[in-house]
């Protein structure tokens with residue numbers, strides 16, 4: 282539970298029907314057949330997926346018999362009703378901010394060989410991807426409480442209208458709020474369990490996303506010594522997950538009568554100006570053509586040309602990294618946060634590319650925020666620059682503002698994190714800007730204001 286997802290989601294190429302596989306939350310990938318770069322149009326409704334797992338009925342019976350044998354039970358007698366259904370799960374992915382204070386106990390020896398103990402204190406802020414799943418159906422008769430570790434390896438098929446066919450989908454009983462609440466509770470419990478030695482532990486869920494995932498199972502009724510039994514066989518794990526006394530009346534099972542699935546559209550991901558494919562990047566809305574340097578943001582199926590904001594100077598030999606620059610709205614709320622966190626700038630920079638280590642990302646963001654007056658910006662109209670893809674859209678970037686401000690401080694113990702989070706922070710203006718860095722050993726050094734950040738901190 283809880284590791285970052287490597288889920289593969291399989292789509293179909295609009296041009297040739299070939300396979301397009303997206304990892305995790307990616308929306309851009311090349312077709313495995315014709316090589317066209319494609320972008321998945323962001324969906325408004327909740328997405329639904331199927332897990333691949335085409336287990337034939339006779340194999341399901343075999344797996345159930347194997348389970349009986351393992352438990353030292355006699356094999357099933359007469360078989361009754363057998364039915365394959367799809368169970369709905371909510372899959373929630375999100376980022377979790379975590380602050381903890383650890384008391385560490387040390388054992389040392391004094392000069393005369395006596396052992397003594399002392400404690401020290403450590404504060405740590407982290408930001409991690411967490412994924413969890415919960416049953417969206419009613420009742421525990423199926424013996425499956427979560428999709429488990431499968432969520433990190435499985436292949437999901439988008440539930441399009443073509444894939445609904447005559448499959449039987451068990452009705453969804455809980456709403457999205459239920460999924461969110463369970464996610465938040467599970468995160469809390471998980472963090473607490475993982476950190477039993479911590480004195481203070483605070484967790485906050487950021488940008489959660491919910492989708493529905495349907496898992497195929499076989500329901501097998503049989504009799505043993507003339508008593509009725511039923512078994513549930515998980516088609517993906519290929520094993521019996523539950524054998525119970527009694528009869529499972531498949532006819533009484535509440536099925537979804539009006540499954541709509543999700544409609545997806547894939548569009549060509551290429552430059553309007555020169556026709557070259559735009560870069561593959563995980564997500565986001567800003568793209569730069571590697572051939573002619575034109576910059577675009579996506580608007581549904583279309584691409585809109587944008588101007589590039591760049592730190593002034595000749596940076597043709599450097600790598601240009603994207604940042605969101607937010608101008609904080611001057612409000613009482615902002616005043617309280619700025620005072621509590623001793624942050625005196627009206628501008629906050631958030632990297633628009635992935636940096637895995639929160640502390641390093643925050644250090645970079647805050648030093649840029651404080652040095653903003655020293656940076657002059659220009660509009661760029663030439664190509665020939667070495668741009669790093671902007672993968673984080675402004676909405677997600679803005680959610681990072683408070684975690685970054687917090688991670689930039691060494692001591693959070695005296696702060697009431699919950700009440701800080703309840704303050705509603707707003708911005709007046711946002712801009713995507715690009716700052717030049719040169720590679721120097723294991724570091725990148727910022728040219729504009731003499732900033733460096735570790736190369737190992739970057740995951741691009």
Ligand SMILES: [Zn+2]
Pocket residue numbers: 294295296297298299312313314315316317
């Ligand atoms: Zn194709």
Ligand SMILES: [Zn+2]
Pocket residue numbers: 552553554555556557570571572573574575
């Ligand atoms: Zn181009």
